[in-house]
Amino acid sequence: MKTGQLFPLVFTCTRRLVHAHAAACAPIWLSVDCCHTCCAASAPTVFSTPLARAGTLLTLHMAQNKPNAFMAFVADWRAFNRFGRGLSTSEAVAKCGPIWEGMSDRERGPYKSKAKDSNVLERESKTERLNCLGVTISKMQVEKNEAIDADLQMKRNIKRIVLKATNSMxxxxxxxxxxxxxxxxxxxxxxxxxxxxxxxxxxxxxxxxxxxxxxxxxxxxxxxxxxxxxxxxxxxxxxxxxxxxxxxxxxxxxxxxxxxxxxxxxxxxxxxxxxxxxxxxxxxxxxxxxxxxxxxxxxxxxxxxxxxxxxxxxxxxxxxxxxxxxxxxxxxxxxxxxxxxxxxxxxxxxxxxxxxxxxxxxxxxxxxxxxxxxxxxxxxxxxxxxxCGDLAIPLQPRKHVPIEVKHSYTVTPGDSSLALDGTSTDSGYSGY
Missing domain, CATH: 3.30.420.10 (Ribonuclease H-like superfamily/Ribonuclease H)
Structure with a gap:
């Protein structure tokens, strides 16, 4: 490669695409407008050789796309703050920066765990099978199991509510x-x-x-x-x-x-x-x-x-x-x-x-x-x-039925010793 020869470096960022032409020997300064705090806080990067330029840019690009605790906090803040949804990513980062600095390690803990989990899933996604939407098969199975568990818990709670009311008359x-x-x-x-x-x-x-x-x-x-x-x-x-x-x-x-x-x-x-x-x-x-x-x-x-x-x-x-x-x-x-x-x-x-x-x-x-x-x-x-027919509860218009609807049974007081059979049509369940 000759001295003074120019070659293009393409750097992708979440905010925009930066094209840089770097000289083979002359060092350059590169400033990137990025949504990550690591970019905003760091000084411009000096490249001395073409190989160093390319390697440093690739390393910086990979680091910026890696999930981190601060960006997890920014995403959470934007999701649950009515003002945050109207801000761009860079504006939200600037708004959340002072908040993040004032948070304790205990408050940052959940976001660090979330970033760590994201990194683990990202590594697993490179080796695991994906569906047509790019989601890992294992993640789909976990979500399916969670949905099944939630459904079972809901049914248990409904039974518990009805049983509690029944036992208390x-x-x-x-x-x-x-x-x-x-x-x-x-x-x-x-x-x-x-x-x-x-x-x-x-x-x-x-x-x-x-x-x-x-x-x-x-x-x-x-x-x-x-x-x-x-x-x-x-x-x-x-x-x-x-x-x-x-x-x-x-x-x-x-x-x-x-x-x-x-x-x-x-x-x-x-x-x-x-x-x-x-x-x-x-x-x-x-x-x-x-x-x-x-x-x-x-x-x-x-x-x-x-x-x-x-x-x-x-x-x-x-x-x-x-x-x-x-x-x-x-x-x-x-x-x-x-x-x-x-x-x-x-x-x-x-x-x-x-x-x-x-x-x-x-x-x-x-x-x-x-x-x-x-x-x-x-x-x-x-x-x-x-x-209501099974419990001999009279149907009241506007409360149990619309005002123009007439129910199909009548409640007749009688001897409580009379046995009920399963063929009665008064309760509305016959035929099932």
Whole structure:
């Protein structure tokens, strides 16, 4: 190589691509605009030979792309801070720098562990098999096992709640919270749903639907690049106008606080505790939507300390557990009852076209089927229809059934010594 000969050095960074032409013998200074603090803090690099230049750049490039504790903290800060999401990576780094410097080793510990785990996964990914999305097979198996464990834990908790109410002779008065969300669109690169409408109700077997909470949501803007998908989803389902013309609450932080306060009101009155999680129920199809929408609202608040305070459970499994428990109480065999039977009840949705149970907007645009208020009320009505008859609970209009629906059985006081048989059609379970 001749003296003075120029050759290109290509350096990639998370912020931009830097092209440098370095002389073979003359040393150069290279300054890189990078999002990593290691780049900003370090002095310009001196290269004396072409080989040293190339080797140093490659080493610096590899170090900058290696996960570190500080960048893990920056990512976490941006995810749970409503102001951080509007900042670029370099701006977030500048904002988090003083915060990081003031943190103790104990506070930095979780982020160091996260960076270490990322480095381990990165090394493993170079030797392990990957799927078509670049995810290791072992990581997929771990996520699958975690999902199975979470599902089993949810089912155990539902059984424990029903058993506790049964043993205390308060099964008829036990309150359950039903929640449903409509959304505008779903992010392409993550499990993020943008909420559009929220409804919830309190339900018990004896009192039926005692109260409900419903509101529309205006997140202010659609996720970038998702307007077309949002228009198509709205047109085929709830027909809600898209942001910025959406209806409803704009302050999502206050909305989340009000919703959490309403959901936890009854439990707080019973036991005087304010730090236990709130359990809500929804259909299996809506579980990821409800979880994501609650996280979305929690992130818009001033604090995320309550982000994990709401637990979302399967209403179909609750229905199955209640039905089998009630049949045991009245002495009727329940071997024919399984999750497929109870799921079929929800799929039939006998009250789908009932009038007067949706919000005024969806009644007007004839989209009552997709109204979240109508959904949560219909769930309560379906459970009442199939269980209250077994406990001889009279169905009350607006609480157990819509006002225009007449139930298919009557409760007749009689001799308590009369035996119940499994062929009765009064309880709504015959034929299964």
């Amino acid at each position: 308060k099964l008829e008065e036990e309150e359950f919270l039903f929640v449903s969300f409509n959304y505008f669109t779903k992010a392409l690169n993550g499990d993020v749903y943008q909420p559009a409408e929220l409804s919830a109700c309190r339900f018990s077997l004896k009192g039926g639907i005692s109260s409900n909470y419903s509101t529309m949501i205006n997140p202010g803007h659609i996720i970038f690049g998702q307007t077309s998908d949002a228009q198509d989803h709205s047109r085929t389902t709830h027909k809600l106008p898209l942001p910025p013309n959406a209806m409803g609450e704009k302050n999502l932080g206050n909305l989340y606080s009000d919703t959490l306060k309403w959901l936890s009101a009854s439990n707080d009155e019973e036991d005087g505790q304010h730090d236990h999680p709130v359990i809500v129920y929804t259909t299996p199809e809506l579980m990821p939507v409800v979880k994501s929408c609650f996280r979305y609202l929690a992130c818009e608040g001033d604090t995320d300390k309550h982000a994990e305070k709401i637990m979302v459970y399967d209403i179909c499994y609750l229905f199955l557990t209640l039905k089998k428990t009630v049949l045991d109480l009245v002495g009727v065999p329940n071997d024919h009852m399984n999750i497929h039977v109870t799921n079929s009840f929800f799929r039939r949705d006998f009250f789908e076209f009932s009038s007067g149970i949706a919000c005024d907007y969806h009644e007007k645009v004839d989209r009552t089927k997709y109204c979240t208020k109508s959904m949560v009320l219909r769930w309560g009505y379906m459970i009442s229809l199939y269980i």
